[in-house]
Amino acid sequence: MANVLGTNSDDTLKGTAGNDEIRGRDGNDTIYSGNGDDKILGGNGNDLIGSGTGKDAIYGDAGDDVINSREGDDFVFGGAGNDIIASGDGSDHVWGGEGNDAIYGGAGDDFLGGGVGNDIVRGGTGADFITGDAGDDRVYGDEGNDIVHGNEGNDRVYGGAGNDKVLGDDGNDFVFGDDGDDDVYGGAGDDFLYGGAGNDYLVGGTGKDTFVFESGSDYIADFTIGQDKLKFGAAGVSQYKFADIISHAAQDGANTVITLDANHIVTLQNVNVADLHASDFLFA
Secondary structure (H helix, E strand, O other): EEEEOOOOOOOOEEOOOEEEOOOOOOOOOEEOOOOOOOEEOOOOOOEEOHHHOOEEEEEEOOOOOEEOOOOOOOEEEEOOOOEEEEEEOOOOOOEOOOOEEEEEOOOOOOEOOOOOOOOOEEEOOOOHHHHOOOOOEEEEEEOOOOOOOOOOOOOOOEEOOOOEEEEEEOOOOEEEEOOOOOEEEEEOOOEEOOOOOOOOOOEOOOOEEEEEOOOEEEEEOOOOOOOOEEEEEEOOOOOOOOHHHHHHEEOOEEEEEEEEEOEEEEEOOOOOOOOOOOOHEEEE
């Protein structure tokens, strides 16, 4: 293994074709690894780091770093600072660390975590696991069948294309299933849950939640009368009023099923039609 060591100034460091350990130390460094399985430590300073084709371990350390992991199944830890991290073609494990980070997944099935701070995390293509972690985050699944988790803070969580599992968790969150047949969970807090297109399964969790129905056949598992709200917000259904909704509602065992037409159906689990009131609904 070759050791490439920088100085306390602004260095440009390049790895070899083998397995290297590259340390930038202090200064604003530019570091390029080679084609081996490399370990890169940016050190203090605002560093620019690009990996090669191997399975690399990249640590940005302190500073506002820009990291491009490129090819290979890489491990990337941004460290302290407001970092920009782009995952490449492999199945990468990326953690932003402290600071307000922007993390972009690429091709491959990635694990992406924002860490502490108010982060933006995007999954890219592939079946990804994505978490905002601590802070008020914006988290996007993008393409693929993803698990997208806001975690702590007041987050905006988007499933994107594919059949996703989307979770807000702690805080007052906006949780969007988007396209596909999604599982949408609010968690603790007063959440807004949007199933989007497709046939979605929604659970608000604790708190006063608002379920926004647009299209498809959605199933709401924990609608609480007098606490939660059901909003009809899509074109073609937003013009309905309470009397219209009740006229389209039927009791199916323990559940209420509201059938506006073949493409707009909502099921409220363990809810009696007779117990519903106008105050339980919102209309755009």
